[in-house]
Every structure is written in structure tokens, then in C-alpha cells.
Amino acid sequence: MAFDFLVPVDDKVLAHCELLPPQAVGRNIHIHTKRDGLPVLANASFAILGVLESRNAFEKKPERLNTTELRIQFYKLMMGNWNATLVDLGDIEEGESVEDTYFVVKEIVAELLEEGVIPIVIGATQDITYPTYRAFDKIKDMINLVCVDSRFDFGADEELISSHSYMSKIITDKPNNLFNFSNIGYQSYFNAQEEIDLMERLFFDAYRLGDITADITLAEPVMRNAHIISIDARAIRASEMGLSKNFSPNGFTGREICAIARYAGISDMVSVFGIYEIENNPQAFQLTAQIIWYFMEGFNYRIKESPGADNKDFTKFIVPSETEELVFYKSHLTERWWVEIPSIIASHTKTNSSALLPCTEQDYLDACDQNLPERWFKAYKKGFS
Numbered sequence: 284m285a286f287d288f289l290v291p292v293d294d295k296v297l298a299h300c301e302l303l304p305p306q307a308v309g310r311n312i313h314i315h316t317k318r319d320g321l322p323v324l325a326n327a328s329f330a331i332l333g334v335l336e337s338r339n340a341f342e343k344k345p346e347r348l349n350t351t352e353l354r355i356q357f358y359k360l361m362m363g364n365w366n367a368t369l370v371d372l373g374d375i376e377e378g379e380s381v382e383d384t385y386f387v388v389k390e391i392v393a394e395l396l397e398e399g400v401i402p403i404v405i406g407a408t409q410d411i412t413y414p415t416y417r418a419f420d421k422i423k424d425m426i427n428l429v430c431v432d433s434r435f436d437f438g439a440d441e442e443l444i445s446s447h448s449y450m451s452k453i454i455t456d457k458p459n460n461l462f463n464f465s466n467i468g469y470q471s472y473f474n475a476q477e478e479i480d481l482m483e484r485l486f487f488d489a490y491r492l493g494d495i496t497a498d499i500t501l502a503e504p505v506m507r508n509a510h511i512i513s514i515d516a517r518a519i520r521a522s523e524m525g526l527s528k529n530f531s532p533n534g535f536t537g538r539e540i541c542a543i544a545r546y547a548g549i550s551d552m553v554s555v556f557g558i559y560e561i562e563n564n565p566q567a568f569q570l571t572a573q574i575i576w577y578f579m580e581g582f583n584y585r586i587k588e589s590p591g592a593d594n595k596d597f598t599k600f601i602v603p604s605e606t607e608e609l610v611f612y613k614s615h616l617t618e619r620w621w622v623e624i625p626s627i628i629a630s631h632t633k634t635n636s637s638a639l640l641p642c643t644e645q646d647y648l649d650a651c652d653q654n655l656p657e658r659w660f661k662a663y664k665k666g667f668s
Contacts, residue, residue, distance in 0.1 A: 285390035290374045291317045293351040300358055308369070308576075309358025315373040327400045328367035329579060331357075332391065333374035336384040337407035341447040342529050348407040349563045350374055356565075357572035365583045370400075385414040392418035396554055401582070403575055404557035409436065410449040412513040415555045416461070419510065425462035427552075428453070429509040431543055433470040433492070433518045433531060435478045454485070463665070465505045467543065468492045468518045468535060486661040492518075492533065499542050504641035504658075506546045506553065507619070514540070514558040514574070516567065525566025537570050541577040548581020551588075588614055590621045590639055602650045609659070611647045612639070620644055624662045638662075 292314050300309040312331075313322035324330070333350040337343075354371070375391070378384040388404075392415050395402045404415060412430070419426050430436070430450075438448020453461055465488040471479070482489050488505065495501055506512065521530035523537045535543070547553050556578050561571050590597045590612035600611040610623040621639040646656035 285387045285394065286321060286372075288375060288378075288387045289315060289321065289372050289391070290376055291315045291320075292354065292371055292373050295351055296354045296358065299355050303358065304361075306361050307358060308360050308362055311362050312358070312369040312371055314371045321372065322370040324370065324395070324398045324400055326368050327370045327398070328582065329369050330395050330400050330402050331369070331371040331575075332388075332402050332404050334384070334388055334404060334406040334411050335374055336377050336381060336388075336411065338377065338381050339410045339449075340408045344407060344562075346563060348405075348561060349568075350405060352563070352565070353405065353561070353568045353571060356568040357575060360572060360576050363576075363580050363583060365579060367579060367582060369579075385411075385417075388414040389418045392555060393420075393422065396422050401553070402555050402557075403578070404555065404559075405561070405571070405575075406557060406559040407561075409513060409515050409557075409559035411559060412511070412557060413449045413452055415511060415513075415557060416453055417456075418555070419460060420458060423510065424460055426460050426511065427463045427465070427509050428461060428511045428513065429465045429467060429505055429547075430513045430515065431467045431518050431535075431540070432513070432515040433468060433534060434473045434515070435466055435469060435482060435489070436515075437478050437481060463487065463508070463662075465509070466490065467502055467505060468495055470531070470533060473531075486665040488658055488661065492535070495543075496535070496539060499539055501643070502543045503546045503549070504620075504643055506543075506550045507641035509547070509550060509553050511555045512547045512553055512557065514544070516558060516560045516562075516571070519570070523566075523570060524562075525564045526562055529560075529562070537573070540570070541573055544574045544577040545581035548578040549584050550581075551585045586617055588617065588619070590614065600647060602647070604650065604653055604655065607655075607663075609650050609655075611642070611650070613644075613647075618644075620647060622646065622650075622656065622659055624659065 303309045315321050392402050436447050436450040438451050467490050470492050518534050519540050520534040521527050596615050597612045602609040612621045620642045622642045624638045624640050640662050
């Protein structure tokens with residue numbers, strides 16, 4: 284059983300928990316320990332999972348990820364007003380081969396998904412996104428992946444999977460369950476023009492760092508349809524992480540990345556949350572802990588909404604255009620917006636109704652000015668491809 288490969292949380296963390304106030308996370312989390320074994324998953328909302336595999340790192344890691352110190356920082360934080368049960372499953376060590384590690388990650392994440400538990404994966408390298416994606420193979424057909432990353436991570440065709448090329452494997456590997464990929468925060472000078480062109484050809488969504496930082500709310504609709512969130516810590520400014528090597532002076536601030544994590548938590552479709560490429564540094568551990576905290580905070584505010592013409596909680600807006608009639612819905616409860624995609628029918632939605640794409644009020648206003656929203660256009664074209 285894959286759970287047999289989990290290494291218990293270090294005794295140092297448990298000793299630290301004894302000194303924490305009763306409101307701290309460390310006093311309210313069920314922990315995998317040497318003495319008591321694995322915690323019960325029944326009724327759990329989240330499961331923390333460390334993955335120490337780093338052999339496919341693009342820049343080789345000089346030392347293994349110190350999940351003990353990271354946990355100490357996370358356990359110190361105070362619980363929010365949450366109705367959520369937390370478990371910490373401990374760590375997955377490197378297997379005999381990288382593929383062995385991938386297999387264990389895939390099996391454990393799949394088991395958690397079956398149990399309705401959201402894995403929070405803390406990984407040394409971002410290629411661990413690949414086995415978390417493969418975990419959906421027997422659970423769900425069409426997966427939406429959102430990466431918060433300064434790079435698209437498409438490697439050269441002949442390149443083995445690495446933390447800079449795992450997306451190529453996700454796109455090409457069978458069974459191909461990826462429906463949409465969105466990037467948030469890419470920085471143009473880190474991406475070859477061929478990669479940017481490939482994103483366009485595949486009708487994937489990409490948002491430049493400057494666009495998101497100018498209006499952080501643009502990240503919310505992107506997160507709303509996501510099943511997997513993968514954050515590359517190198518999308519965060521070097522100064523915010525307290526690191527210089529392998530990190531860029533430009534990137535998200537601590538406040539911005541926490542806001543993005545909160546949006547991810549609010550999305551009722553997000554089933555896996557991963558943060559990768561963290562390096563050993565007290566400031567990086569603190570910020571990572573806060574990112575996880577904000578994801579959990581967002582989860583507490585999840586509202587399951589289903590827009591439709593017969594739903595009194597929504598207002599329907601019809602916008603005629605030269606080519607298509609666009610149908611928008613606005614929620615009275617959350618003020619969130621959706622737009623119908625008429626071309627995506629039974630195969631992706633399991634019904635004969637139009638699919639709904641999360642959007643912004645600005646998308647509606649643009650449509651009123653006869654400017655079709657770019658995300659709507661890409662989703663529309665994808666439905667015919």
C-alpha cells in the first residue's frame with residue numbers, strides 16, 4: 284500500500300507543538316507520528332504531504348528540503364474560524380527511482396481524492412505536479428490545471444521530464460485528460476517565443492505578471508474552474524523569499540501570492556493544492572506557511588453555486604454580437620460572473636447544456652462594447668477542436 288511509504292513527522296516538530304497555545308494549528312492537526320501511526324482520514328478536509336524527491340530538478344538542489352522547519356512555521360500559526368479537520372501525513376522520501384516516487388505520490392493523492400480530502404503537497408521540485416495530475420486518471424476525465432509560475436515549463440521534445448519540462452509530459456502523455464491549462468504570472472523574458480506561440484495554438488490561458496499585479500482579482504475566475512493548483516515558489520520575488528540564487532528580483536509579493544492562494548481555496552473545484560521549489564530559508568518557510576494558511580482560509584468561504592436561467596439567485600444577461608449571442612450570469616450572493624460556452628456540450632459537461640466559463644464583470648462590459656472576451660474565445664475554439 285502506498286501509505287506504507289510515508290515517513291512520520293519528525294519528533295522535533297511534535298516537541299515544538301507541546302509549547303504552542305491551544306489555538307495554534309499544531310495543536311489542532313492530526314499528525315502521522317512514529318508512536319501512533321497514520322491519522323484517520325475520515326472527515327478530514329486537508330492532508331499535508333511533503334515530497335522530498337528532487338532528482339529531476341532543473342537546477343540541482345544542494346540540500347534536501349527541510350520540511351521539519353517548514354512545519355514548525357506552519358504549526359505556529361493560529362487557526363482561523365474554520366470548520367475544517369486537518370491531518371499531516373508526513374513525507375514521501377525519494378524512491379529507488381524517480382518513477383517510484385511518482386507512483387507513490389500518484390497513489391496517495393488518488394486515495395485522498397477518493398476520500399474527499401484535499402492534498403496540500405509541499406514538494407522540492409515542480410515536476411511533482413505530474414503525478415498529482417495522473418492521480419485523477421480513474422477519477423475524472425477532463426482536468427483543468429492552473430500553474431502560478433514565471434515559466435510555462437515546456438521543455439525540448441527530447442528532454443527528460445524535469446522541473447522545467449513537466450508540462451510537455453502532461454500534454455503528450457496518454458491518457459490525455461488535460462482539458463485546460465492556465466498560467467498565472469509568467470514573465471516574458473523567461474519564455475521562448477515558441478512557448479508563447481504554443482500556448483496560443485493550444486488555446487491555453489496565460490496571464491503576465493504585470494497584468495495580475497495590476498488587478499489581482501483577475502486570478503479569481505481562472506482559479507474557479509481549476510482542479511489542480513501548482514505554485515512554483517520562484518514566481519515570488521527573491522526578496523520576499525529571502526533567497527537570491529534561482530529566484531528573480533521580479534515576481535509576486537507575499538501579499539499577492541497569499542491572495543492568489545485564498546482565491547484557490549474559495550474555488551469549490553480545486554481538489555489538489557501544491558507548492559514547489561521552496562528552498563531552505565526561514566523567511567521562505569514562513570511565507571510558504573502563510574500561503575497554505577490562506578488556502579485553508581479560502582476553503583472556509585467556499586460557496587457551491589450553479590448558474591442557470593431558472594435559478595433565482597442569478598441574473599441572466601444576453602449580449603448580442605455579430606457572430607454569437609453571449610449569455611452571462613451574475614450571482615446575487617457572491618457577485619461572481621459566468622458566461623456560457625455554447626460549443627462545449629455533452630462530452631465535457633455530461634449534459635446537453637452549454638458549459639459555463641467563470642469570467643469577470645469587465646468581460647461582460649467588454650462584450651457589451653462588442654469585444655469578445657479572450658478566454659471565452661479560446662474556450663469556444665477549443666470546443667470545436
